[in-house]
Amino acid sequence: MEDLKTKQKNVISDETIEYVGILAKLELSDEEKERAKRDMGEMLDYIDKLNELDTDGVEPMSHVFPVNNVFREDVVTNGDGSEATLANAPERKDQGFKVPKTIG
Amino acid sequence: MSKTYETVIGLEVHVELATKTKIFCGCSTAFGGAPNTHTCPVCTGMPGSLPVLNKQVVEYAMAVGLATNCTITQYCKFDRKNYFYPDNPQNYQISQLYLPICRNGGVEIETSAGKKVVGIHEIHMEEDAGKLVHDEWEDVSIVDYNRSGVPLIEIVSEPDMRSAEEVIAYLEKLRLIIQYLGASDCKLNEGSMRADVNLSVRGVGETEFGTRTEMKNLNSFKAIARAIEGERARQIELLEEGKPVIQETRRWDDNKEYSYAMRSKEDAQDYRYFPEPDLVPISISDEWIARVKARQPEMRTEKMERYQREFGLPAYDAEILTGDKAFADLFEATVALCGRPKKVSNWIMVETIRMLKDNGMDPDEISFSPEHFAKLVELADEGAVTNTVAKEVFELVFREDIDPDAYVEEKGLKTVSDEGALRAAVEKVIAENPQSVEDYRNGKEKAIGFLVGQTMKAMKGKANPGLVNQLLRELL
Numbered sequence: 264m265e266d267l268k269t270k271q272k273n274v275i276s277d278e279t280i281e282y283v284g285i286l287a288k289l290e291l292s293d294e295e296k297e298r299a300k301r302d303m304g305e306m307l308d309y310i311d312k313l314n315e316l317d318t319d320g321v322e323p324m325s326h327v328f329p330v331n332n333v334f335r336e337d338v339v340t341n342g343d344g345s346e347a348t349l350a351n352a353p354e355r356k357d358q359g360f361k362v363p364k365t366i367g
Numbered sequence: 368m369s370k371t372y373e374t375v376i377g378l379e380v381h382v383e384l385a386t387k388t389k390i391f392c393g394c395s396t397a398f399g400g401a402p403n404t405h406t407c408p409v410c411t412g413m414p415g416s417l418p419v420l421n422k423q424v425v426e427y428a429m430a431v432g433l434a435t436n437c438t439i440t441q442y443c444k445f446d447r448k449n450y451f452y453p454d455n456p457q458n459y460q461i462s463q464l465y466l467p468i469c470r471n472g473g474v475e476i477e478t479s480a481g482k483k484v485v486g487i488h489e490i491h492m493e494e495d496a497g498k499l500v501h502d503e504w505e506d507v508s509i510v511d512y513n514r515s516g517v518p519l520i521e522i523v524s525e526p527d528m529r530s531a532e533e534v535i536a537y538l539e540k541l542r543l544i545i546q547y548l549g550a551s552d553c554k555l556n557e558g559s560m561r562a563d564v565n566l567s568v569r570g571v572g573e574t575e576f577g578t579r580t581e582m583k584n585l586n587s588f589k590a591i592a593r594a595i596e597g598e599r600a601r602q603i604e605l606l607e608e609g610k611p612v613i614q615e616t617r618r619w620d621d622n623k624e625y626s627y628a629m630r631s632k633e634d635a636q637d638y639r640y641f642p643e644p645d646l647v648p649i650s651i652s653d654e655w656i657a658r659v660k661a662r663q664p665e666m667r668t669e670k671m672e673r674y675q676r677e678f679g680l681p682a683y684d685a686e687i688l689t690g691d692k693a694f695a696d697l698f699e700a701t702v703a704l705c706g707r708p709k710k711v712s713n714w715i716m717v718e719t720i721r722m723l724k725d726n727g728m729d730p731d732e733i734s735f736s737p738e739h740f741a742k743l744v745e746l747a748d749e750g751a752v753t754n755t756v757a758k759e760v761f762e763l764v765f766r767e768d769i770d771p772d773a774y775v776e777e778k779g780l781k782t783v784s785d786e787g788a789l790r791a792a793v794e795k796v797i798a799e800n801p802q803s804v805e806d807y808r809n810g811k812e813k814a815i816g817f818l819v820g821q822t823m824k825a826m827k828g829k830a831n832p833g834l835v836n837q838l839l840r841e842l843l
Contacts, residue, residue: 325642340393359509
């Protein structure tokens with residue numbers, strides 16, 4: 264505990280925030296970058312606090328509720344959904360979403 | 368100074384499962400629907416929509432895993448793989464990273480280098496992405512999400528293959544197993560089976576792996592073989608020049624027979640996987656595994672053995688017939704109707720395969736019915752039509768699935784066994800071919816073949832050949 268009080272807060276570098284921005288497809292202003300760096304640092308500090316707990320031998324939990332095996336049968340229940348789907352298209356062509364040229 | 372290199376290859380094979388609906392919603396997976404007609408809020412990633420897992424996907428994945436000697440992960444779950452691309456409306460793909468459904472399997476392959484086992488590292492379940500079509504007129508792409516959410520399994524092999532031949536043998540083995548299971552039709556040219564090739568080279572005898580590249584866009588066995596040769600040569604050339612091989616994804620261009628780097632460094636492959644919160648884990652009991660196991664259909668080895676035992680077929684026939692599920696299905700359905708397994712086998716192995724080759728078709732494109740095929744086999748076997756006529760009728764069965772009985776009746780193609788009519792024809796042939804008659808009488812046995820042929824010709828191929836032979840000998 265002593266250690267933790269004196270421990271320096273996590274500092275997020277400019278490179279890291281740039282990289283996370285690229286991954287998230289976000290363009291941040293300098294001001295927004297500073298705020299994001301502070302927020303992320305605080306989040307990591309909190310994770311450090313959780314890391315103080317001894318979790319040896321504890322199974323990682325991915326879900327809160329003890330529910331398994333929720334399935335559907337392989338039966339078609341949906342009809343033509345194209346109008347509803349395409350209602351969200353900023354631009355459409357030939358019943359498809361028109362997007363900037365993308366090469367797979 | 369030429370050093371000898373060894374090629375080390377591992378494969379990632381994606382297989383589209385033959386379910387009726389998508390992996391997480393009740394949209395149809397039918398091929399060829401108008402763009403975006405098979406979509407809903409779930410498979411287009413609308414906020415607030417919730418995926419529910421298709422049970423059949425789990426069962427197909429288990430079936431493939433069991434048939435490839437994998438261990439089933441009895442507690443397994445899904446993870447999110449995050450990336451942005453227009454073919455992926457959710458901006459993540461639901462896949463499995465930490466606990467894939469099958470692990471540690473393998474299949475045996477046989478090549479000119481002998482038998483070996485190719486290990487399977489894992490098989491996981493995931494969803495397919497949408498399709499991007501490049502517009503012909505404008506500089507844009509059109510996105511169709513019909514395929515978004517179609518269930519896939521990805522089969523990841525160990526880096527156990529050393530040649531294109533081994534890779535093809537492995538893929539053919541997987542395809543056959545999966546087709547037998549009915550889990551997919553595995554068509555490379557339609558994309559229901561897709562293989563990414565991970566390849567590196569190293570000096571023979573070295574134990575460390577070289578740096579590997581991953582190649583995509585391989586849609587035929589031939590393209591895969593060419594891509595392996597091309598990439599092997601490219602990497603060796605780099606090494607010989609003292610340049611490093613860069614770990615990257617490359618796209619194979621089969622027309623130019625060269626691969627191109629697909630992704631640059633700025634596009635870092637950082638998928639930030641995390642457990643999928645919208646799907647609960649899957650718990651697979653021993654009983655469930657046993658049920659899937661009990662339902663496994665007869666696989667090739669057992670079928671080959673049964674064909675020899677039950678139908679008395681030679682090993683060679685059994686091997687050919689079971690080499691493609693379409694042949695095995697046709698054989699079994701036809702024999703159930705008309706018996707005569709060896710005759711049916713011959714018609715498949717000779718005439719059917721010849722017609723497929725002549726027309727550049729795959730066995731699963733056979734469109735004639737076992738009913739009409741069985742009738743033809745009967746007509747030919749009973750001698751109701753001659754061999755020549757039977758082959759002609761078969762071509763029509765193959766092409767148009769005609770009813771051979773009706774056709775033979777209508778066209779009057781039944782073998783003529785009427786002795787009076789045949790005797791007249793034979794007498795005419797004898798009168799018209801004095802030289803051959805002379806030759807035969809002088810002991811040239813071969814000459815009778817010519818006379819039989821002439822008679823058959825006169826009878827338009829419909830004469831009973833046994834009877835013609837007998838009459839000729841009698842009259843000479």
